[in-house]
Amino acid sequence: MSVKSTQAGLRERKKAKTMANIQLHALQLFRQYGYKATTVEQIAEAAEISYSTFFRYFSTKEDVLLIDNYDPLLVASFESQPAHLTPLMALRNAMLSGAKEMTPQELSTMRERNELVMSVPELRAAMINNMVSMMDLIIELTCKRTGREQEDLAVRAFAGAVIGVNISVMQYYAEHPEADFLALLEEALNKLEAGLPL
Known part of the structure; x- marks a missing residue:
């Protein structure tokens, strides 16, 4: 396996872990407030990321539940x-x-x-x-x-x-x-x- 493919694999794993972290915090908020009442701003704050960073991983709040990496x-x-x-x-x-x-x-x-x-x-x-x-x-x-x-x-x-x-x-x-x-x-x-x- 080349260094390039190893680095690509590590990037994909890091991205998957970040997405999983966002999803974990989103689920906690969905449990607390309900899916419809929870906002992207609340999810970003709970996951300790910026609002714009959220959209690097998910296009919508719905995608938090539907998409993984x-x-x-x-x-x-x-x-x-x-x-x-x-x-x-x-x-x-x-x-x-x-x-x-x-x-x-x-x-x-x-x-x-x-x-x-x-x-x-x-x-x-x-x-x-x-x-x-x-x-x-x-x-x-x-x-x-x-x-x-x-x-x-x-x-x-x-x-x-x-x-x-x-x-x-x-x-x-x-x-x-x-x-x-x-x-x-x-x-x-x-x-x-x-x-x-x-």
């Missing part, structure tokens, strides 16, 4: 998976690797974010839009790995299935805070790989 880490992990693995195996390994690196605090914050998103109708609708962007990313990664075209229905169905698994795991984790997120994600992805037998 783990996509570049997922991409890097996916692209480093051995070539003989199927796209699903490579994606599963990359996703599980990312989840394993999350601290208990980050997992707790993610669960609380999911819980709030699922309970506020406008956030839930926005989350679906966010998942469509994630699906596009999976399509792009899969096409790059397999040499297939982005219009290929099989690739799109594959990406949609992975996103569906993610949504189901996120919802379950929001409703069952005692659950082990990593175990849930691994079990759900294994079921998908097995053809989802019922």
Whole structure:
């Protein structure tokens, strides 16, 4: 690994940690005052950043709950998976690797974010839009790995299935805070790989 890619990886991790810190303070305020009553100014003050710095990480208050900075880490992990693995195996390994690196605090914050998103109708609708962007990313990664075209229905169905698994795991984790997120994600992805037998 080059020094340049190592530095880029460190920058991405630092950015992810700053975003997680902002989200943590935002969630505390949402608990105290409610989502709608909490302002960006309050979030910035609680996170000890400037109002303008907030917008370097999030475009809107809504994005505090919907966006994280783990996509570049997922991409890097996916692209480093051995070539003989199927796209699903490579994606599963990359996703599980990312989840394993999350601290208990980050997992707790993610669960609380999911819980709030699922309970506020406008956030839930926005989350679906966010998942469509994630699906596009999976399509792009899969096409790059397999040499297939982005219009290929099989690739799109594959990406949609992975996103569906993610949504189901996120919802379950929001409703069952005692659950082990990593175990849930691994079990759900294994079921998908097995053809989802019922």
